[in-house]
Amino acid sequence: MDFNRRGMISSMMICIFLFSSALCAAEPAKEAQAGVKTMKDLLADIKKTVVFLGDVSEDRRTNKKNINLYGTGFLVRIQDIYYLITAKHIIRDQDSGAPKDGEMYVFLNAKRNNINFRKIQEIKKNFKVDWVFHSNPDVDIAIIPWPLDLANDDVKVVPEELFTKSDRIFELYDIFFLSFQPGIEMTTKILPVFKTGTVSTINDDKTFYINASAFPGNSGSPVFLKPSPLRFDETNVSIGGNNLDGTFIGIVGNYIAYQEVAISVQTKRPRIVFEENTGLSKVWPVEYIQEILNSDVFKAQQMGLKKLFKIDSAK
Numbered sequence: 001m002d003f004n005r006r007g008m009i010s011s012m013m014i015c016i017f018l019f020s021s022a023l024c025a026a027e028p029a030k031e032a033q034a035g036v037k038t039m040k041d042l043l044a045d046i047k048k049t050v051v052f053l054g055d056v057s058e059d060r061r062t063n064k065k066n067i068n069l070y071g072t073g074f075l076v077r078i079q080d081i082y083y084l085i086t087a088k089h090i091i092r093d094q095d096s097g098a099p100k101d102g103e104m105y106v107f108l109n110a111k112r113n114n115i116n117f118r119k120i121q122e123i124k125k126n127f128k129v130d131w132v133f134h135s136n137p138d139v140d141i142a143i144i145p146w147p148l149d150l151a152n153d154d155v156k157v158v159p160e161e162l163f164t165k166s167d168r169i170f171e172l173y174d175i176f177f178l179s180f181q182p183g184i185e186m187t188t189k190i191l192p193v194f195k196t197g198t199v200s201t202i203n204d205d206k207t208f209y210i211n212a213s214a215f216p217g218n219s220g221s222p223v224f225l226k227p228s229p230l231r232f233d234e235t236n237v238s239i240g241g242n243n244l245d246g247t248f249i250g251i252v253g254n255y256i257a258y259q260e261v262a263i264s265v266q267t268k269r270p271r272i273v274f275e276e277n278t279g280l281s282k283v284w285p286v287e288y289i290q291e292i293l294n295s296d297v298f299k300a301q302q303m304g305l306k307k308l309f310k311i312d313s314a315k
Helices: 008-017 039-047 120-127 286-293 296-308
Strands: 050-058 065-078 081-086 105-109 115-119 142-145 156-159 174-179 193-202 208-210 222-225 230-232 237-239 248-263 270-285
Touching: 065 105, 065 174, 081 296, 115 120, 120 142, 142 286, 142 296, 174 248, 248 286, 270 286
Parallel strands: 065 156
Antiparallel strands: 050 065, 050 105, 065 081, 081 142, 105 115, 174 193, 174 222, 193 208, 208 270, 222 248, 230 237, 248 270
């Protein structure tokens, strides 16, 4: 896709701001003939909200271009504008804070049964947008407006109405998330995998741990409540369907590692560090995303986009 053509701006206006209901599509969703979507259809829709992040390298011997993936992201709709959300540590160095997205691309499925990809730096330059972070630098979330090509992109987005805050989440709730999985090779499309688990513990800062193993590449994955026949809260237990099933509850940060240090018998100094994945992963809940959305930096960027594309600022 050529983002430098002048005429692309008007079409991108449609791509960024057009949406439909429920799990929003980049084009009007087709209703199932029976009037109700099957579970298979719903799972396929959720998979389309996920994108992969990585770069493209070239083999000097064969001149073949290779896709290198190392992160997950997902698309949301906030006040009529589409955004990409991912883990901050994917696009910023955790120690220095230096940008890592200079040669990074976002990969998403195309309707022609292949893969579309766009360079993050080109989006930032041509649309004059940038990543927005939480005021607390430790919060592992990054958000940027993201244009969609309605004619070619086979994607859907998570609407803000599906966001569920942590005060409605309890330990032992079943969850699932979708992510890039190292070892699964892409051919004609990106293939996010489903992983399931439960909420293991909820921390005082509202983050929580899930006992669903995450590995490098899973960071930035969206987490949803898994449909359950049994749901409970502080006062009630309900049996049957409920309005929390399938709602969005947070984003995977990183997995929790356990380390053992081998100490030299002679010198008493550390010699080797053994690290293992505990099977627990940290999730940043919806509240932290909403705090970014309510920040002055986010609102200023959003206002600029609304003026550019003549969107009602009251929305």
